[in-house]
Amino acid sequence: MMVWGLLLFSMVGLTVQLAQLQLEEGPELLAMAREQQKIYSVSRAARRPVIDSQGNVVAVDRMVYTLFVHPSMFNQPLPEVASQLSSLVEIEPTALLEQFGQQETGIRVAGNLSEETAKRIRGLQLDGIDLLPAQQRLYPHQELLAQVVGYIDYDGTAQAGLEYSYQDQLLYEEPDQTPGLAGLPPVVAKDDQSLQLTIDSRLQRVAQRNLASTLAQHRAKRGTVLVMDSASGEILAMAVSPTYDPNRYYDADVEQFKNWAVSDLYEPGSTFKPINIAIALEAGVINPDDQLYDEGRIPYEGWTIQNSDFSVSGGHGTISITDVLRYSSNVGMVHIMEGMDREAYYSALEALGLGQETGVDLPAETAGQLKDRSEFVSKGIEAATTAFGQGFSLTPMQMLQLQATLANGGKLVTPHVVRGLVNQAGELTWQPQRPAPKQVFDPSVSQQVLEMMEAVVKDGTGKPAQISGYRIAGKTGTAQKANEFGQYGNQRITSFVSIVPVDDPRYVVLAVIDEPQGDNAYGSTVAAPLVKSVIESLLVFERVPPQGS
Amino acid sequence: MVYAVKPDPQTPAARRSISTPGPSARMRQTAVPRTARRRNSPAERSTARPSERSIARLHSTVTSLPTQPRLPLWLKVLGGLQQGATVGTGCLVAAALATYSWTVYIDSAVTRTSRQLDRLESQAQQMTSANEALKQSIAEQAESPAAKLQDFKTSDTIFLTPEPSREPVEPSPVSPLATVEMPHPLGY
Incomplete structure (x- = not known):
């Protein structure tokens, strides 16, 4: 009876306890259990890699570790731990000992430790050591593509470049935060897709290196070299200086983060003359065989317009339209555009997209600036200065887009640096939607202008860009820069644009060098040799054989 | 009786x-x-x-002879139920054991496989990083003036026009008799 009573009592007691645990404390305990089961882990990759047109990885996620130590939990003497860790974290043992003395727990010793280093530290089997994993974006090619790709900051936020403008495509989908099977952390739904660029990092490297040496040689402030496939609008190279190492973005100046090829405006100068000639030809104001008189210097509505070589060679006399480009005659251009109704001229400029953005897939693009229609139409000087590429401004990227119309038969294509998302087999799985190319010039007009530009390289100001065996079209540009008071000062911005090969025009190369120093700083002396060096490599990479071979 | x-x-x-x-x-x-x-x-x-x-x-x-009294139906049904319940209990115990061991196995298998996946991902990441770092290092070495390497030049390049692709030729079957027998071994 006693035993029965004891058993019964125990059973009642257990039942009451069970009911209390289940009903009263149940939810609380469940939450505690879930908390314990949850494994806080950092996913190995949050973003898809970025690859260039050749499949080279230019941005990829990796794991890095931060080492924390808790000296109160060490199972070995402090000097022993310090000496073991010293070589792995590359800190002197004495400095480590000093750190260990600061507090008892939670001392941050080193960050950005590689997976391999973390593995070795774990291999030491020390107590009181914590390795906290974190994701980091690695840019193996350092500053090579920084202005295009951008960077991810310490918090994992995209801050510039494609990382910013394509973050929706780059980010893997967020995982569900509830614990998965067997209490394992949720797995990010990764796929094998990468964001592929149109840029060829081999050509980019050539362009970036030659740009840097040109800037150094002429002590210039900044510069850019852009290469475009005019058929599609694909940018094959985009060298921008100044640049920075996105792996060490925190060491860079704010100014260095700016991709000025898309964010800053400049007055194009003479490189815009071929576009004006195309506008005039398209409007039927001139014929390719027309002749005009170049006085060398003319008064215009109270201003004086003169050629850059007036002090040396005076007026050129009666010259052809081709000669206007060959000698880069400002006066000749003014005479050509005088024949065009200013209203129609302004409309043509607008139709080319001046004053608007190009739609390039890079962030922080600035729209070009064009005077008001009323001001342009009412003041003849506005149209006259626009005729030789001054008085309005655009980005180097827009200049490239406009020159591409001469190479692709008159189509205004949208410049872009991203091909799309590709899988492991290189097949496109997603492609950005871009507006269809707009026909702005007749193909015959662009061909005529192209042949005039060929004369510039053959025996005009563009001679330094000649490459034996190839027909190359080009145009130099040397524009005075407006200073902070809105007046033209002594500083220049030199440029050269080239279209190759003339037989089958396809590639457009533009170099813009801002504020080169020295008396001999012109488009022909600074930018043209740079463009030539890039074209040499471009023709090899794109397998364009010389003519007659 | x-x-x-x-x-x-x-x-x-x-x-x-x-x-x-x-x-x-x-x-x-x-x-x-x-x-x-x-x-x-x-x-x-x-x-x-x-x-x-x-x-x-x-x-x-x-x-x-006095024999066992005839069992009433309800007792027989109960007896049958007891036997059935015994078999059922045995099956349930077996199923419970199997389910328990299965959950334990799945648990360890998932843990093991996810560790392996993690390791492989880590290796893939390290390989990619190392490969690209190597390319960068080679490029830097090639760009240094000491390497005395030059950029590509069209004048130093041979452009070969690729032949138009030809129809694949079906290999004609070779009879074993057609193979030439060497009079003595070669290479000695």
Whole structure:
């Protein structure tokens, strides 16, 4: 009876306890259990890699570790731990000992430790050591593509470049935060897709290196070299200086983060003359065989317009339209555009997209600036200065887009640096939607202008860009820069644009060098040799054989 | 109803039937004490004679043996239920054990596989990083003036026009007799 009573009592007691645990404390305990089961882990990759047109990885996620130590939990003497860790974290043992003395727990010793280093530290089997994993974006090619790709900051936020403008495509989908099977952390739904660029990092490297040496040689402030496939609008190279190492973005100046090829405006100068000639030809104001008189210097509505070589060679006399480009005659251009109704001229400029953005897939693009229609139409000087590429401004990227119309038969294509998302087999799985190319010039007009530009390289100001065996079209540009008071000062911005090969025009190369120093700083002396060096490599990479071979 | 015939204890057949196990037989056997059998031995036969008649009478009567009472239906059903429940319990215990071991196995298998996945991902990341770092390092070395390397130049490049692709040629089957036999081994 006693035993029965004891058993019964125990059973009642257990039942009451069970009911209390289940009903009263149940939810609380469940939450505690879930908390314990949850494994806080950092996913190995949050973003898809970025690859260039050749499949080279230019941005990829990796794991890095931060080492924390808790000296109160060490199972070995402090000097022993310090000496073991010293070589792995590359800190002197004495400095480590000093750190260990600061507090008892939670001392941050080193960050950005590689997976391999973390593995070795774990291999030491020390107590009181914590390795906290974190994701980091690695840019193996350092500053090579920084202005295009951008960077991810310490918090994992995209801050510039494609990382910013394509973050929706780059980010893997967020995982569900509830614990998965067997209490394992949720797995990010990764796929094998990468964001592929149109840029060829081999050509980019050539362009970036030659740009840097040109800037150094002429002590210039900044510069850019852009290469475009005019058929599609694909940018094959985009060298921008100044640049920075996105792996060490925190060491860079704010100014260095700016991709000025898309964010800053400049007055194009003479490189815009071929576009004006195309506008005039398209409007039927001139014929390719027309002749005009170049006085060398003319008064215009109270201003004086003169050629850059007036002090040396005076007026050129009666010259052809081709000669206007060959000698880069400002006066000749003014005479050509005088024949065009200013209203129609302004409309043509607008139709080319001046004053608007190009739609390039890079962030922080600035729209070009064009005077008001009323001001342009009412003041003849506005149209006259626009005729030789001054008085309005655009980005180097827009200049490239406009020159591409001469190479692709008159189509205004949208410049872009991203091909799309590709899988492991290189097949496109997603492609950005871009507006269809707009026909702005007749193909015959662009061909005529192209042949005039060929004369510039053959025996005009563009001679330094000649490459034996190839027909190359080009145009130099040397524009005075407006200073902070809105007046033209002594500083220049030199440029050269080239279209190759003339037989089958396809590639457009533009170099813009801002504020080169020295008396001999012109488009022909600074930018043209740079463009030539890039074209040499471009023709090899794109397998364009010389003519007659 | 079971009937039993009282056997003659003197005959060997009767002895065999007496020795037959069974509750009713044993009960009957107790009715004839062992001493009685012993008395039937030849030495004592004379003293046993007066009881022979009663034995003969016993021979002729058929008595019904008390047997187990017939089970009621509800008890039978309960019995069946018990047997079924025993088998069911056995199956359930087996299933529970199998399920438990399966969950333990799945747990460890998922943990093991996810560790392997993690390791492989880590290796893939390290390989990619190392590969690109190597490319960068080679490019830096090539760009250094000490390397004395030059950029590509069209004048230093040979451009070959690729031949138009030809139809694939089906290889004609070669008979084993057509292979040339070497007169002596080569390479010695």
